[in-house]
Amino acid sequence: MNNTITTTNFNFPNQKSVYHGKVREVYNINDELLVMVATDRLSAFDVVMPKGIPYKGQILNQIATKFMELTQDIVPNWLIATPDPNVAVGHLCQPFKVEMVIRGYLAGHAAREYASGKRILCGVTLPEGLKENDKLPTPIITPSTKAANGAHDEDISREDILAQGIVSEEDYLVLENYTYALYQRGTSIAASRGLILVDTKYEFGKTKNGKIVLIDEIHTPDSSRYFYADGYQERQDTGEEQKQLSKEFVRRWLIENGFQGKEGQQIPDMSDEYIETVSERYIELYERILGEPFVKADISNINERIEKNVLAYLEK
Numbered sequence: 049m050n051n052t053i054t055t056t057n058f059n060f061p062n063q064k065s066v067y068h069g070k071v072r073e074v075y076n077i078n079d080e081l082l083v084m085v086a087t088d089r090l091s092a093f094d095v096v097m098p099k100g101i102p103y104k105g106q107i108l109n110q111i112a113t114k115f116m117e118l119t120q121d122i123v124p125n126w127l128i129a130t131p132d133p134n135v136a137v138g139h140l141c142q143p144f145k146v147e148m149v150i151r152g153y154l155a156g157h158a159a160r161e162y163a164s165g166k167r168i169l170c171g172v173t174l175p176e177g178l179k180e181n182d183k184l185p186t187p188i189i190t191p192s193t194k195a196a197n198g199a200h201d202e203d204i205s206r207e208d209i210l211a212q213g214i215v216s217e218e219d220y221l222v223l224e225n226y227t228y229a230l231y232q233r234g235t236s237i238a239a240s241r242g243l244i245l246v247d248t249k250y251e252f253g254k255t256k257n258g259k260i261v262l263i264d265e266i267h268t269p270d271s272s273r274y275f276y277a278d279g280y281q282e283r284q285d286t287g288e289e290q291k292q293l294s295k296e297f298v299r300r301w302l303i304e305n306g307f308q309g310k311e312g313q314q315i316p317d318m319s320d321e322y323i324e325t326v327s328e329r330y331i332e333l334y335e336r337i338l339g340e341p342f343v344k345a346d347i348s349n350i351n352e353r354i355e356k357n358v359l360a361y362l363e364k
Contacts, residue, residue, distance in 0.1 A: 052088035052100030053134065053350040061362055070096055071108070071270065076140065081128070083358055084136045084264075086112075090326070091270075092299050093309025094201060099318050102327045106133040106345050107334045112265040114338055119233050123226045125262040126253065131361035132354050133345040141253030141263050145194045145214055147201065148227040151247040152187045152235065154178050155273055156296060158247070171205025181246075181275070181283075181290045189227055194251070222260050223252055234267050241339050243293065244280060248272035269294050269333040293333045298326060 055073075058066075062078040070091040075083040086109040088100035113136060116125045126138035149170075151158055158169055159180040167174050170190035178184075191209060192201040206224075209215050215223065227250055238245040249271050251264040265271050273294040283290055302308065305316035318326075334342045346353060 051347045051350075052102050053085075053105060053354070054087055054089050054100040056085050056087065056351065056354070058085075058351075058355055058358070060358060070094070071105075072264070077362065080140055082126070082138055082140050083362075084138070085354060086134045086136070090295075090298065092295065092302055093307070095309045095315065097315060097318065099323055101323060101330060102347065103342075103344060104327065104330050107330045107342065108265055108268045108270055109134050109136055111268045111334060111337060112136070115234070115237075115267040116262070118237060119230055119262070119266065122229045122233060123262050124259060125266075126255075129361060132357035134350070134354055135358055137358075137361065138263070139255050139261070141255055141261060143194065143251060143253040143263060144219070144223065146191045146204065146209055146223075147194055147249045147251055148223055149190045149192055149247065149249045150187055150227050150231045151190060152184055152231070153244070153246045153275075154180060154182050154184060155246050155290075156299075158190065170203050171207055179284065179287075187228070187231055189224060192249075219254075219260060226250070226252065226260070226262065230262070230266065234272070237267075238274060238337075239277065241336060242277050243336065244275040244277050246273040246275055246292070246294075267337070269330065269337070274333075274337065293336055297329060 058075060060075055060077060060083065064076040064079055067074040071087060071089050073085045073087060077083060086105035088102060088104045090097040090101050090104065109130065110133060113127065113130050116127045126141050127136055128139065129137045131137060154162055161169055162174060162178060167176070172188045172190060175185065191204050191206065193204050194201065206220065210217055210220060230250055231245065231248065234245045234248060248267060250262060250266060252260055253263040254260055273296060274292060276291040280290065302316065307313050307316055331342045
């Protein structure tokens with residue numbers, strides 16, 4: 049589909065480098081600022097799908113921006129401005145090489161691991177007798193390594209992170225405290241929208257002056273899983289699937305079509321009709337998570353629009 053942005057090749061003033069992530073492309077401006085472009089690429093099982101999803105980048109960028117604003121009183125973040133619907137500009141940070149995943153419920157990857165017989169996840173012991181999507185006795189942090197582009201993120205325990213020197217103990221305590229605080233705030237905001245924040249991940253970095261800040265995205269459907277609160281307990285009691293807002297519906301579709309990102313597996317073809325339904329689901333996610341209508345940006349020439357808006361910002 050030509051109304052999506054799946055690659056960028058900008059050359060901004062004082063640009064030092066560009067990093068192409070799974071979904072975002074990050075431009076280093078003079079070793080001071082980062083210009084982060086949220087593309088319409090869709091990643092699942094750490095694999096980028098061949099086709100983009102209309103408006104997905106705008107949706108992720110605007111949700112993340114809103115939640116940065118709603119949490120900046122408890123956790124500092126990297127964000128300075130959003131000069132374009134798909135773009136965030138912030139302070140240059142050195143990212144920590146771990147993702148802080150926090151889970152309040154047994155869902156997704158954790159549920160799959162539990163179903164396979166594992167009772168210890170990232171060094172955390174899980175109780176016996178849990179069903180998929182059950183609420184955990186208390187939220188748990190299950191970190192993962194931050195893999196290079198194309199590689200799979202791997203579960204890792206707090207003990208191994210410290211033993212391998214990936215993060216110092218002093219810094220890790222800050223990451224833990226920030227993760228619990230953000231999840232608590234996210235849970236409260238979700239509840240006000242009739243949602244349950246099931247699990248989510250946060251990424252952190254250090255500014256040039258050594259301050260630990262929240263970076264990348266927060267509480268988006270790509271980084272988080274939401275259930276509808278209404279009817280949650282009844283569905284658990286009767287063994288029904290939970291009604292959820294997250295990227296899990298794409299993962300389920302891929303699994304049903306024989307793909308889980310494993311070697312030798314072919315990515316199933318996504319028809320334009322299916323792509324359209326994914327786009328509609330992302331818009332639904334936006335409106336439910338933020339409680340406001342989604343306003344579609346002009347996508348007749350996204351690259352040109354982004355370049356114009358970012359240049360105007362940088363030339364201020």
